[in-house]
Amino acid sequence: MREKQFAIVTTFTLPNRTPLSLMIIHGTGVAEKGSVMKGMISRPTQIFTERGIMSKKNPYKEDKPGICTVCGKIAFFDEFGNGTCPHCGWEMCKDEEKMGQEQGISYPMLVPVWRAREQYRQGKPFKATFEDFVNGLYFYSEMSFLHKGIHYYVMFSNGKICVGHGDVYQLYDTREEFTEKANIDGRLLKDIWDEVENPSYMFD
Numbered sequence: 001m002r003e004k005q006f007a008i009v010t011t012f013t014l015p016n017r018t019p020l021s022l023m024i025i026h027g028t029g030v031a032e033k034g035s036v037m038k039g040m041i042s043r044p045t046q047i048f049t050e051r052g053i054m055s056k057k058n059p060y061k062e063d064k065p066g067i068c069t070v071c072g073k074i075a076f077f078d079e080f081g082n083g084t085c086p087h088c089g090w091e092m093c094k095d096e097e098k099m100g101q102e103q104g105i106s107y108p109m110l111v112p113v114w115r116a117r118e119q120y121r122q123g124k125p126f127k128a129t130f131e132d133f134v135n136g137l138y139f140y141s142e143m144s145f146l147h148k149g150i151h152y153y154v155m156f157s158n159g160k161i162c163v164g165h166g167d168v169y170q171l172y173d174t175r176e177e178f179t180e181k182a183n184i185d186g187r188l189l190k191d192i193w194d195e196v197e198n199p200s201y202m203f204d
């Protein structure tokens with residue numbers, strides 16, 4: 001049996017994007033049904049430049065110049081209108097205005113775009129407020145944040161809101177109860193939100 005070059009096109013979800021992206025596993029092996037092939041996994045950004053395996057353009061490549069929706073400087077977008085700003089770090093999503101108005105969030109950044117503009121103007125880093133965070137919970141169902149070096153999760157469990165770390169957790173029945181009573185060692189989360197770092201969707 002002769003060894004042949006092969007390329008397998010597969011899909012996966014980028015950690016910070018909803019859509020699927022193309023990935024190629026390529027290498028050499030015996031192209032036979034049921035055989036195990038050894039190869040290497042290409043990063044999606046590499047596959048379109050390596051070996052000319054695919055001539056089709058990567059639709060997720062952010063190479064269309066446009067204006068950052070937060071800082072107004074030049075940023076780059078993919079074919080779906082999503083993009084990243086190299087100046088302020090905002091990750092744009094084509095539905096962000098609508099999401100910001102209707103749901104009080106954005107994705108993948110969490111902070112609604114209108115609040116991100118305020119934070120940028122004030123020279124502050126993008127950070128979701130407690131309200132943004134709870135809005136995000138109802139959109140994505142699994143959230144996380146860091147407090148004094150401890151990673152906390154917030155998620156739904158049997159219809160209740162569960163917040164905790166490891167196997168230490170609190171359960172709340174409603175959004176209102178969670179908002180008013182969730183605490184860390186007795187200190188209300190809503191009161192110590194300034195101490196919370198990186199409130200975000202749980203991507204892992």
Ligand SMILES: [Zn+2]
Pocket residue numbers: 068069070071072073075085086087088089090
């Ligand atoms: Zn920007």
